[in-house]
Amino acid sequence: MLFPLFRPALFRIDPERAHRLTIAMLKKAPKRRSPGAGSGSGRLATEIAGLRFPNPVGLAAGFDKDAEVPAAMFGLGFGAVEVGSITPRPQAGNPRPRLFRLVEDRAVINRMGFNNGGADAAVQRLAGRRHGPGVLGINIGANKDSTDRIAEYAAMTRRMAPLADYLAVNISSPNTPGLRALQDEAGLTGLLDAVFEARGTEGPPVFLKVAPDLEPADIDAIARIALSSGLAGLIVSNTTISRPALRSAYAGETGGLSGAPLRDLALERVRNFRKATGGAIPLIGVGGISTTEDAWARIRAGASLVQLYSAMVYEGPALPGRIVRGLERLMDRDGFGSIAEAVGSE
Numbered sequence: 047m048l049f050p051l052f053r054p055a056l057f058r059i060d061p062e063r064a065h066r067l068t069i070a071m072l073k074k075a076p077k078r079r080s081p082g083a084g085s086g087s088g089r090l091a092t093e094i095a096g097l098r099f100p101n102p103v104g105l106a107a108g109f110d111k112d113a114e115v116p117a118a119m120f121g122l123g124f125g126a127v128e129v130g131s132i133t134p135r136p137q138a139g140n141p142r143p144r145l146f147r148l149v150e151d152r153a154v155i156n157r158m159g160f161n162n163g164g165a166d167a168a169v170q171r172l173a174g175r176r177h178g179p180g181v182l183g184i185n186i187g188a189n190k191d192s193t194d195r196i197a198e199y200a201a202m203t204r205r206m207a208p209l210a211d212y213l214a215v216n217i218s219s220p221n222t223p224g225l226r227a228l229q230d231e232a233g234l235t236g237l238l239d240a241v242f243e244a245r246g247t248e249g250p251p252v253f254l255k256v257a258p259d260l261e262p263a264d265i266d267a268i269a270r271i272a273l274s275s276g277l278a279g280l281i282v283s284n285t286t287i288s289r290p291a292l293r294s295a296y297a298g299e300t301g302g303l304s305g306a307p308l309r310d311l312a313l314e315r316v317r318n319f320r321k322a323t324g325g326a327i328p329l330i331g332v333g334g335i336s337t338t339e340d341a342w343a344r345i346r347a348g349a350s351l352v353q354l355y356s357a358m359v360y361e362g363p364a365l366p367g368r369i370v371r372g373l374e375r376l377m378d379r380d381g382f383g384s385i386a387e388a389v390g391s392e
Contacts, residue, residue: 049361049362049363049364050362053360053362057147057149060143061145061146061147061154061359062142062143062144062145065145069110069114069115072114072115072118072119073114073115073118075118075121088100088101089374089377089383089384089385090102090125090370090373090374090377090385091385092350092351092384092385092386093386094278094279094328094350094351095212095251095253095278095279095328096251097181097211097212097251098181099125099126099180099181099351100125100179100180101123101124101125101370101373102125102341102345102350102351102352102373102385103123103124103125103126103341103351103352103353103354103366103369103370103373104124104125104126104127104128104181104183104330104351104352104353104354105119105124105126105127105128105353105354105355105366106128106332106353106354106355107128107129107130107131107183107185107214107216107255107355108131108156108158108355109355109358110127110129110130111129111130111131111132111161111162112129112132112162112163112167112168112171113129113130113132113168113171113172113184114171116129116175116182120179120180122363122364122366122367123366123367123370124180124366125180125181125351125370126180126181126182126183126211126351126353127180127181127182127183128182128183128184128185128214128353129168129172129182129183129184129185130162130168130184130185130186130187130214130216131160131162131185131186131187131216131219132162132164132165132168132184132185132186132187132202132206133160133162133164133165133186133187133188133189133198133202134164134165134188134189134192134198134201134202134205135164135165135189136162136163136164136167137159137160137161137162137164137189137190137191138161139158139159139160139161139162140157140158140159140161140221144156144157144158144159144301145157145158146294146296146299146301147296147359148292148293148294148296148297148305149294149360150292150293150294151292151293151294151297151305151306151307152305152306152336152357152360153292153294153303153304153305153306153307153308153356154303154304154305154356154359155296155299155300155301155302155303155304156221156285156301156302156304157220157221157299157300157301157302158221158301159190159221159222160187160189160190160219160221160222165202165205165206168184168206169205169206169209172184172209173209175209181211181212182209182210182211182212183210183211183212183213183214183253184206184209184210184212184213184214185213185214185216185255186199186202186203186206186213186214186215186216187199187202187216187219187222187225188202188222188225190222190223195225195228195237196228196236196237196240197240199215199237199240199241199244200240200241200243200244201244203241203244203245203249203252204244204245207244207245207246207249207250210250211250212250212251212252212253212278213241213245213249213250213251213252213253214252214253214254214255214281215237215238215241215252215253215254215255216255216284217229217234217237217254217255217256218255218256218257218283218284219284219285219302220257220259220284220285220286220287220301220302221301221302226257229256229257229260229264229268230264230267231267231271234254234267234268234271235271235275238252238254238271238275238276238277239275242275242276251278251279252276252277252278253277253278253279253280253281253330254268254272254277254279254280254281255280255281255283255284256268256280256281256282256283256284256315256319257283257284257286258282258283258284258285258286258288258308258311258312258315258333259286259287259288260315262318265315265318265319265322266322268280268319268322269319269322269323269327272323272327273323273326273327277327278327278328279327279328279329279330279350280319280323280327280328280329280330281329281330281332281353282312282315282316282319282329282330282331282332282333282349283311283312283315283332283333284302284332284333285301285302285303285304285308285333286302286303286304286308286311286333287302287303288303288311289303290307290311292307304333304334304355304356305334305336305356305357305359305360306334306336306357307334308333308334309333309334309335309336309340310334311333311334312331312332312333312334312344313331313333313334313343313344313347315333316329316331316344316347316348316349317347317348319348320347320348320390325348325390328350328351329348329349329350330349330350330351330352330353331344331345331347331348331349331351331352331353332352332353332354334356334357335352335353335354335357335369336354336357336360336361336365337369337372338368338369338371338372338373338375338376339372339376341354341369341372341373342372342373342376342388343392345373345385345388345389346388346389346390346391346392347390347392348389348390349389350385350386350389354366354369373385
């Protein structure tokens with residue numbers, strides 16, 4: 047792979063501009079079908095919420111905010127691609143600069159603020175999509191200036207449900223003021239009631255994306271609601287507002303921290319939610335996954351699926367395929383015949 051040769055030049059470009067350049071290149075790249083995201087008949091295939099994932103490695107939301115390149119990302123080996131977050135109306139997001147590489151820490155801080163082109167543009171891109179080799183998730187959010195965020199999540203559910211294999215309700219971004227308040231018990235119950243009413247009985251499964259910065263009482267409350275509400279799973283977790291020991295000069299920037307420093311916290315949250323739910327609801331492990339061993343640890347801790355994004359900044363586009371191949375080797379090493387057997391086995 048040529049990425050190590052190009053990375054120094056790419057890192058001399060502003061991170062947000064480099065990201066847009068990457069999206070532009072992916073849009074022009076020839077479409078290819080990766081064996082890693084094949085038909086789902088292999089040992090790595092797993093079924094969650096009635097969906098067949100050809101492998102457990104997914105792309106986290108935030109990379110393809112406007113659903114521009116899901117086919118290209120499947121071609122890199124991802125078993126699932128989650129686009130968004132998408133909001134009802136276009137919004138510019140927070141002022142720049144708002145994206146920072148913490149190279150010494152192999153981390154990223156962002157305060158993007160749900161910048162995206164809005165629901166209409168995303169619907170146009172996704173309306174002609176044919177079912178491909180993997181699972182497509184659509185991550186939905188509310189506009190920053192919304193006067194009724196619950197109503198906006200319901201509206202987004204109605205619009206995106208016909209286009210998604212699953213919906214991800216994102217109430218855990220730290221970059222939209224007041225959004226994380228919807229994680230409290232009363233707010234979350236009202237939100238999910240509205241989302242499920244908008245989805246109806248025939249819509250796709252709904253996952254909830256939660257923050258890593260939760261107290262034990264919050265985890266227990268979210269677990270109770272998840273088990274009683276009809277949620278298909280929990281995405282654990284989003285970026286963190288905490289700051290572990292960091293070496294980069296950008297360590298003091300506000301926003302959500304992702305990448306390697308989030309790994310241990312995100313792993314612990316998977317364990318916490320596994321315990322709080324008794325393993326009765328699927329978990330998707332996100333945060334600080336950059337190696338096959340990281341992904342395997344998250345699965346052994348209780349995650350049925352994993353997602354990554356920030357690690358690709360440092361490892362390049364070959365990373366998902368490398369992790370997929372590595373997982374099969376670790377299954378052989380540890381004596382598991384399927385991913386499902388390994389979930390929660392630590």
